[in-house]
Amino acid sequence: MPGLTxxxxxxxxxxxxxxxxxxxxxxxxxxxxxxxxxxxxxxMVSIFVLAAIILIAFVGPYFVPWGVGEVDWTSIRxxxxxxxxxxxxxxxxxxxxxxxxxQGTQMSLTVAAVATIVSVFIGVxxxxxxxxxxxxxxxxxxxxxxxxxxxxxxxxxxxxxxxxGRSPILLFIGIGALEWLTMARIVRGQTLSLKEREFxxxxxxxxxxxxxxxxxxIVPNLTGPxxxxxTLTIPEIILTESFLSYIGLGVQEPLTSLGTLISNxxxxxxxxxxxxxxxxIVLVTxxxxxxxxxxxxxxALDPKDR
Amino acid sequence: MSDTVLDVKGLSVTFExxxxxxxxxxxxxxxxxxxxxxxxxxxxxxxxxxAFLSIMGLLARNGRATGSAKLAGTExxxxxxxxxxxxxxxxxxxxxxxxxTSLNPYMRISEQMVEVLxxxxxxxxxxxxxxxxxxxxxVRLPDAKRVIRAYPHELSGGQRxxxxxxxxxxxxxKVLIADEPTTALxxxxxxxxxxxxxxxxxxxxxxxxxxxxxxxxxxGLADQMMVMYAGRxxxxxxxxxxxxxPRHPYxxxxxxxxxxxxxxxxRLDPVAGLPPNLTHxxxxxxxxxxxxxxxxxxxxxxxALIPRTDGRVTACFHDDAVKEKEKVA
Amino acid sequence: xxxxxxxxxxxALPIAFIAITLCFIVMxxxxxxxxxxxxxxxxxxxxxxxxxxxxDKPLWEQYWIYVSGVLQGDFGPSMTSYDFSVSQLLAIxxxxxxxxxxxxxxxxxxxxxxxxxIAAVKQNQWPDxxxxxxxxxxxxxxxxxxxxxxxxxxxxxxxxxxxxxWPGFSIPHxxxxxxxxSWPHAARISRLMRGSMIEVLGTNYIRTAKSKGIGERLILAxxxxxxxxxxxxxxxxxxxxxxxxxxxxxxQVFGLPGIGRYFINAALNRDYGLVLGxxxxxxxxxxxxxxxxxIVYAWIDPKVRYR
Numbered sequence: 001m002p003g004l005t006x007x008x009x010x011x012x013x014x015x016x017x018x019x020x021x022x023x024x025x026x027x028x029x030x031x032x033x034x035x036x037x038x039x040x041x042x043x044m045v046s047i048f049v050l051a052a053i054i055l056i057a058f059v060g061p062y063f064v065p066w067g068v069g070e071v072d073w074t075s076i077r078x079x080x081x082x083x084x085x086x087x088x089x090x091x092x093x094x095x096x097x098x099x100x101x102x103q104g105t106q107m108s109l110t111v112a113a114v115a116t117i118v119s120v121f122i123g124v125x126x127x128x129x130x131x132x133x134x135x136x137x138x139x140x141x142x143x144x145x146x147x148x149x150x151x152x153x154x155x156x157x158x159x160x161x162x163x164x165g166r167s168p169i170l171l172f173i174g175i176g177a178l179e180w181l182t183m184a185r186i187v188r189g190q191t192l193s194l195k196e197r198e199f200x201x202x203x204x205x206x207x208x209x210x211x212x213x214x215x216x217x218i219v220p221n222l223t224g225p226x227x228x229x230x231t232l233t234i235p236e237i238i239l240t241e242s243f244l245s246y247i248g249l250g251v252q253e254p255l256t257s258l259g260t261l262i263s264n265x266x267x268x269x270x271x272x273x274x275x276x277x278x279x280x281i282v283l284v285t286x287x288x289x290x291x292x293x294x295x296x297x298x299x300a301l302d303p304k305d306r
Numbered sequence: 307m308s309d310t311v312l313d314v315k316g317l318s319v320t321f322e323x324x325x326x327x328x329x330x331x332x333x334x335x336x337x338x339x340x341x342x343x344x345x346x347x348x349x350x351x352x353x354x355x356x357a358f359l360s361i362m363g364l365l366a367r368n369g370r371a372t373g374s375a376k377l378a379g380t381e382x383x384x385x386x387x388x389x390x391x392x393x394x395x396x397x398x399x400x401x402x403x404x405x406x407t408s409l410n411p412y413m414r415i416s417e418q419m420v421e422v423l424x425x426x427x428x429x430x431x432x433x434x435x436x437x438x439x440x441x442x443x444x445v446r447l448p449d450a451k452r453v454i455r456a457y458p459h460e461l462s463g464g465q466r467x468x469x470x471x472x473x474x475x476x477x478x479x480k481v482l483i484a485d486e487p488t489t490a491l492x493x494x495x496x497x498x499x500x501x502x503x504x505x506x507x508x509x510x511x512x513x514x515x516x517x518x519x520x521x522x523x524x525x526g527l528a529d530q531m532m533v534m535y536a537g538r539x540x541x542x543x544x545x546x547x548x549x550x551x552p553r554h555p556y557x558x559x560x561x562x563x564x565x566x567x568x569x570x571x572x573r574l575d576p577v578a579g580l581p582p583n584l585t586h587x588x589x590x591x592x593x594x595x596x597x598x599x600x601x602x603x604x605x606x607x608x609x610a611l612i613p614r615t616d617g618r619v620t621a622c623f624h625d626d627a628v629k630e631k632e633k634v635a
Numbered sequence: 636x637x638x639x640x641x642x643x644x645x646x647a648l649p650i651a652f653i654a655i656t657l658c659f660i661v662m663x664x665x666x667x668x669x670x671x672x673x674x675x676x677x678x679x680x681x682x683x684x685x686x687x688x689x690x691d692k693p694l695w696e697q698y699w700i701y702v703s704g705v706l707q708g709d710f711g712p713s714m715t716s717y718d719f720s721v722s723q724l725l726a727i728x729x730x731x732x733x734x735x736x737x738x739x740x741x742x743x744x745x746x747x748x749x750x751x752x753i754a755a756v757k758q759n760q761w762p763d764x765x766x767x768x769x770x771x772x773x774x775x776x777x778x779x780x781x782x783x784x785x786x787x788x789x790x791x792x793x794x795x796x797x798x799x800x801w802p803g804f805s806i807p808h809x810x811x812x813x814x815x816x817s818w819p820h821a822a823r824i825s826r827l828m829r830g831s832m833i834e835v836l837g838t839n840y841i842r843t844a845k846s847k848g849i850g851e852r853l854i855l856a857x858x859x860x861x862x863x864x865x866x867x868x869x870x871x872x873x874x875x876x877x878x879x880x881x882x883x884x885x886x887q888v889f890g891l892p893g894i895g896r897y898f899i900n901a902a903l904n905r906d907y908g909l910v911l912g913x914x915x916x917x918x919x920x921x922x923x924x925x926x927x928x929x930i931v932y933a934w935i936d937p938k939v940r941y942r
Contacts, residue, residue, distance in 0.1 A: 147650045152876040152921060155914045159661060162902050162910050239777055246779045247884055247899050259779075266783040266888070270791055280780055287775040362846055387851065394848030402846075407839040412861050412937065421857070425849045457937045473847070 033228075036300035043296025046289035053286060057105040066096035068103045069254055079274055089274040091264070097278060100256050105282055107257040111172055112237045116230050118176025123183025123229075124222065128214045130184070131191025142188065145181050153178050157240065161249045168251055175240055179233060186225050191218050228297055235290035242283060258283045309378075311480045311513045312338040312361075312398075316373035317383065319353065319360045319537075323368070328584050330356040332537045333373070336530070340480065343507060343514040345524040345545065347560065348534035349581045354517050355403075357534075358483045362400050363390045378480055396426040399474035403486040405466035409458040415469055416454045422476045441472040444509075445502060464495040471502065475510060482507070483515045488523060500527055521560055525549065533557045536582045536592035539611060543618025553614065553625040555597050591622075599624040636933065643929045647922045654918040658911045659701055710912030713901070721912030724897050731801075732893035735812060736882050740875060743817030744824055748867060751828025752860065758833060766825060773822025778881045782815045782888040799889040812885050820878050827870055832863040861935055868932050872925040879917060 037043055066072065066086065071093060075081060080089045088097040130141040160174040194200060194217070203213050238258075244250035245259025253260070258279050265276030319331040331353040338344050346354045360371035361382055375382045377398055382390065402408040410418055416435060419442075423434035435454070442450035445468045458466055467487060474482055484503065488496040504527055507514045516528060524531055524545060531549075532542040533556060541554040552558040559577035579596035582588070588595050594604040603623050611619045622628065692700070704711060710721040754766040776784075789811065790798025797808050835841060836859055844858045886895030894913060901909035 147653060149873070152880050152914075152917055154880045155917060158902050159658070159910060159914060162905050162907065163661060242777060243779065243884065246777075247887065248903055262780055262783070266779075266786075269783065269787045273787075276783060276787070280784070283777070283780070284775055287777075288771075291771070291775050364842055364845055391848040391850045394846055396848060400846045402839060402843060404839060408843045410840040410844065410858050410862075412935065413858070417857075421849050421853065422847050425847070425853075459938055470843070 031224075033224075033297065033300040037296050040296040040299065042292045046292040046296075050286065050289040050293070053105065053282070053289075054109060057102055057109060060102045061099065061106075064096070064099050064102065066099050068099045069095065070099070071095055079272075088278050089272070091272075091275055092268070097275065101261065101279055101282060104251075104256040104258050104261045104279065105286075107168070107251055107255060108238055108241055108259070108283075108286075111168065111175070111241045111251075111257070112234045114172040115176035115179065115237045115241075116233050118173055119179040119233060120183055120226055120230060121180075122177060123180035124187050124219060124226070126180065127184035127187025127189075128191050128218055131188035132195055132210055132214055132218070134192065134195075138188070142185075145184055148178075148181055154240065154243070157244065158249060161244065168255065171241065171244065171250060175237055179237065183226075183229050186229070187218075187222060190222060190225070194218050194221060231290070231297055232294050235287050235294065238283075238286065238290070309340055310337045311340050311378050312336075312515075313376045314361070314374070315376075317357060317360065317375055318372050319356050319365065319369060320372075321366070321369050323585075326585065330369075330537055330584060331360070334539060336532060336539075336542065338481065338513045338515070338530075340513055341507060341511045342530065343516060343528045345528035345531045346515060346517045346534060347519065347521060347524060347531060349519055349577075351581050351584065352534040353537035353584075354534050355485050358400070358485065358515060358517060362394060362398065362483065363387060364400075395422050395479075396477045397479050398481045398483070399477070399479040400483040400485065401467075401470050401474050401487045404490050405463050405470055406490065408470060409466055411458050413457075414454075415456055415458070415461075419454070419469075419473050419476060422473060426477050438472070438476065441476055442469065445469075445472045445475070445506070446498075447472070463491055464499070467491060467495075467499060468502070471499075471506070475506060475512070478510050479512060481513045481515065483517070485517045486519070487516075489518075489520070496523075503527060521549075533560065536587055537584060538592070538621070539619075540593065540622070541618065541620045542611070543614075543616070543620075547616055547618055551629060553618065553620040553628050554622045555599050555624070555628050556593050558628055558631070559596075599627055639933050640926075640930055643926055647926055651919055651922055655702060655705055655915055656698075658915055659698055661911075705915060710916055711908050713906055713909045713912075721909050721916075724909065725894060725913065725916055728892065728894035728897055731891065732879075732882055732886070732895065735809070735816065735886070735891065735893060736875075736879050738809070739813045739816035739820065739882075740878055742813065743821035743878070744867075744871065746817070747821040747824025748828050748864070750821070751825040751867075752832055752855065752863075754825065754829045755832035755836065755863075756855070763829075766829070770822040770826050773818040774826075778815055778819060779884045779888060781818065782811070782885055785811050785815060786888065799891075801891050808889075808891075812889050812891060815885050816878060816881055819881070820874055823874065824867055824870065827867050828863060831866045832859065835859045835863045838862075864935055865932070868928060868935065871931075872921070872928045875924050876917070876921045879921070 061068070072084070072086070072090060072095075075084055075086060075090050078086060078090045080086065086096050086098070088101060090096055091100070126141065126145075130138045156178055157174050160177075161170065164170045164174070191214070195213075200213060200217055203217060208216075241250055241257060242259030242262065245257045246263040248263065251257040251260050261279035262276060262283065265272070265279060269276035314334055314336050317331060317334040318329065321328045321330055334357050336344060346358075348354045356365070356369070359365055360369065361375045363382070363385070365371060371383050373383060377393065380393065382393070382398075385393075409415070416438060419438035420431060420434040423429040423437055424431070427434070429437065439450050439454050442453055447453050447465060447468050453461065453465060453469065458469075461469065467490075471487070487503075488499050491499060500523060503514060503516070506512065514527075516523065518524060528545045530543065531545045532539050533548070533554065534540065535556050541548060541552070541557045548557060549561065552561055556577065563577055577596060582592055582595075588605070590603075590605040591597070591608055594600045597604065599622075601624070609621045609623050611621045613619050614625070701711060708722060710725065712720050713724060750766050750769075754763040757763050786798050789795050796810055797805075799808075801808055841854060841858055844854045849857075882893060883895035883898055885891070886893040887899055897909060898913050900906075901913070
């Protein structure tokens with residue numbers, strides 16, 4: 001969802017700075033930012049907590065007594081019960097909440113990671129093409145980006161989901177396919193300034209094809225912006241995914257995600273509060289950590305606001 | 307004519323940084339009479355701007371001023387902002403270094419000027435507008451009628467600085483502080499601007515403080531001159547005396563780094579070394595690392611500002627040697 | 636100024652047109668028609684149904700029918716509610732959604748701006764810290780979760796406010812939905828406003844204003860607020876589209892009679908007609924509101940006006 005973390009503003013300011021610098025200095029600008037970030041306590045704690053959540057989500061299932069789809073007929077709709085190994089309780093069908101929560105967290109993280117990769121990929125290619133060819137191609141391509149910015153993007157995700165069905169893979173791609181606008185802008189700016197530099201001239205004079213030049217000379221210079229972009233995009237995608245899952249258009253049973261779990265827990269929270277509370281805690285903790293990391297990055301990039 | 311309008315005694319400015327305090331200005335003293343011009347000269351970071359910002363109550367949040375600065379008998383240091391607002395803009399006004407950013411880009415010139423008169427002179431809008439227009443003509447803006455309706459971005463740098471000057475003079479203040487008013491302007495515009503200052507201080511009998519790092523600005527304009535280094539005045543006196551016979555090595559250095567017809571050696575000598583870091587001042591005289599006259603005494607103790615025979619004050623142990631050297635040169 | 640507004644309108648038209656075209660293409664490119672069932676309809680019935688929805692005509696003609704319909708305020712037929720057109724369904728739900736959206740938008744924008752100004756002026760004092768906390772909650776708790784938690788806490792457990800439903804206009808029934816919708820919006824606006832206000836208060840022209848002695852209140856009201864509003868105004872457009880999509884889920888959770896319910900049901904039932912019709916309607920609405928934002932922008936910033 002646009003504007004969630006002030007991503008566009010942060011990244012645009014960053015991109016402006018990058019454009020004014022030569023490529024090697026741009027790299028050190030990123031290094032400076034990362035060094036400042038490492039001194040930010042809230043951000044470092046958040047990185048640690050987030051890493052722990054990721055680790056537990058992917059390794060945890062091997063240590064949990066109950067499987068994801070396993071039904072315990074003796075405890076249905078039960079609050080946390082340590083003797084039976086239902087550490088977070090069970091749902092209406094007697095499935096272990098902890099097992100499902102781990103799987104749901106995994107799913108949310110995977111959607112976020114894949115969608116981010118898709119969006120970075122589209123953004124880099126689109127921006128590099130627009131920036132490299134410049135002129136009218138650039139004008140038309142960037143006009144399209146401006147148009148997309150003005151449109152309510154979640155509605156387009158919903159259209160995609162409606163039309164192509166509700167498989168998780170489509171969800172990955174659909175979300176990623178609509179989140180690349182800012183990335184494209186940054187890459188375009190970088191490409192515009194890079195392509196005037198000697199080593200690109202040299203490569204062009206040596207007969208290299210545009211695609212080769214873009215991939216070999218321009219893309220490697222974009223590591224910094226990509227890392228930052230990804231950090232700021234992931235929480236937006238997690239939110240989008242959980243929003244879609246909540247209204248029933250996202251991840252479908254028997255698979256689950258944090259949004260799906262909250263959606264199922266909401267209506268029954270009066271009698272089985274644990275079904276709402278635990279997934280909510282995980283989701284909010286993740287978003288909180290990502291927000292602190294994002295804020296830390298923003299401050300690190302723009303230290304004047306102290 | 308001989309009334310003292312601004313009397314500063316023991317003025318110090320400190321800034322609270324997160325782990326320590328920095329003194330930007332230490333123990334500044336001077337007094338200024340109506341119609342007089344004082345030039346305050348020094349490198350950037352010498353505290354010259356901060357001293358006057360503190361008098362105007364414009365220090366950054368972490369800054370604090372102590373000592374005394376009396377404007378026609380009223381103590382300004384430590385005055386609460388609400389009372390200060392009665393005085394700022396009416397009896398004392400300031401012009402800033404960068405005319406490009408010192409005017410509000412979102413307001414017409416007329417709005418920015420009229421509000422001063424409405425505030426301090428209780429004028430009606432129409433009357434205030436007329437007065438603002440007259441003042442723009444007084445500062446030699448040829449196209450005052452157009453300028454007054456313009457937004458700042460429609461004006462050139464020189465025009466904007468003239469607007470700033472006109473705005474500062476609206477209430478005919480007793481004291482006008484100009485902080486490097488010509489630095490951001492073209493050389494030709496600079497000269498016009500200095501001439502304007504000279505005329506205006508005569509017309510309005512305003513005492514002028516001209517803060518600058520450029521001695522060329524000082525020569526024709528000022529009566530007194532104060533040279534600042536690392537937050538302290540190192541030499542102060544009549545402009546002509548200081549120009550023709552500097553007694554502090556730093557004043558000497560500044561003079562030699564300014565183009566002058568009578569500079570017989572025909573080349574410029576910038577002051578060697580870097581301006582001091584206020585958080586790590588050397589022991590003794592702050593200038594000693596860059597000083598050609600340095601002795602052990604300069605490292606051990608700090609020279610006091612001592613009155614000399616010709617009415618100036620100088621803070622140097624070796625003022626006689628400096629005087630001799632300048633004669634030889 | 637009039638020139639500027641005309642140019643903005645001219646720039647918005649192709650966007651609307653492209654959005655309509657995109658929607659049409661996507662709708663027709665979808666695999667499987669809306670009437671593909673597990674048990675196929677008899678060919679004769681199918682033929683009738685297709686004719687009813689103009690699906691038997693050539694593609695360009697379908698496009699033309701659709702576009703001219705939209706221009707006349709007809710957003711096409713619904714594919715599942717056979718008796719209603721999209722426009723009729725919109726007409727039922729729209730007044731409520733617009734009312735809810737506008738109340739939340741105006742309230743949140745006003746609260747956000749004022750809170751941002753206060754926090755900037757009282758930087759690093761307690762009002763600032765309270766705001767930082769409120770903003771954090773608004774930004775990290777997703778609206779559907781906030782809605783569920785408030786419903787459970789205030790509606791069910793404490794019983795202070797009705798947990799949902801809409802018995803006809805009733806302020807108590809509006810409080811929680813408006814709160815959920817406006818909180819994140821107000822949070823973001825206040826954060827933007829605080830940041831830009833702090834930046835503006837540090838500029839040279841504010842120092843000039845201080846040196847003129849016009850007093851803090853005039854400095855804030857006349858010199859600082861207007862420039863500080865610029866980033867906020869440019870966020871209003873995206874912020875509004877975010878708020879409107881948020882109202883989908885809020886209406887669903889609190890059982891309110893807006894467009895949201897139809898839209899979500901349509902999406903779940905794969906009712907292309909309704910989903911696309913609603914989307915196009917939203918796009919046009921957002922473009923119009925963005926146009927208003929542009930005009931406000933020009934009013935604030937003289938440099939834009941003359942460009």
